[in-house]
Amino acid sequence: MSLLDIYLLGAPILRQETTPVDAITDELRGLIDDMFETMYAAKGIGLAAPQVGRSERLTVIDVDDRQLVLVNPEIALREGMARAEEGCLSIPDIYGDVDRATRVVVRALDREGQPFELDTATVPGSREAQELLARCIQHETDHLDGKLFIDYLSLVKQQAAQRKWKKLRKGDRSLTRSVVPAAVSQHHHRDEEL
Numbered sequence: 001m002s003l004l005d006i007y008l009l010g011a012p013i014l015r016q017e018t019t020p021v022d023a024i025t026d027e028l029r030g031l032i033d034d035m036f037e038t039m040y041a042a043k044g045i046g047l048a049a050p051q052v053g054r055s056e057r058l059t060v061i062d063v064d065d066r067q068l069v070l071v072n073p074e075i076a077l078r079e080g081m082a083r084a085e086e087g088c089l090s091i092p093d094i095y096g097d098v099d100r101a102t103r104v105v106v107r108a109l110d111r112e113g114q115p116f117e118l119d120t121a122t123v124p125g126s127r128e129a130q131e132l133l134a135r136c137i138q139h140e141t142d143h144l145d146g147k148l149f150i151d152y153l154s155l156v157k158q159q160a161a162q163r164k165w166k167k168l169r170k171g172d173r174s175l176t177r178s179v180v181p182a183a184v185s186q187h188h189h190r191d192e193e194l
């Protein structure tokens, strides 16, 4: 397994539509393993293929120590609404409040290519964990449609986020960042980074 570079805000691939996966190959399973390793090292709870420079419609998630692989996910139902702070591994240190459905039903293929349906309201765990999972699934499927959480902010907040981002980047124009292995990472833990 290896750590992948994470693509940052400004990288064109984050704005492109992904392509549905038509066969789960060994190469793709390797990508899934690498995405999990990269996500854990970056202290995230979700990571979508475009964030590692790939165009497949595929994302990995881990909320409450439950690994979830979603290949070709489609959200079949959204219910309820709550506002909470979100961040993104592709826009580190930028946060914003986003309204999301509190429950989703998602249809996808698993890492073996088997179709399944997941209703976040039936996943064992606290209501908070179920709602965080629903939020994470929405955030990650958005990535697969070229959408980022900052798109939901008001124009004023989007502009403030862009200014803060420019300031944080200090003129650094690179479109990727590398992550350090989890064991030696000193990065402050933020559960909201997806």
Ligand code: ZN
Binding pocket: 087, 088, 089, 090, 139, 143, 194
């Ligand atoms: Zn994200």
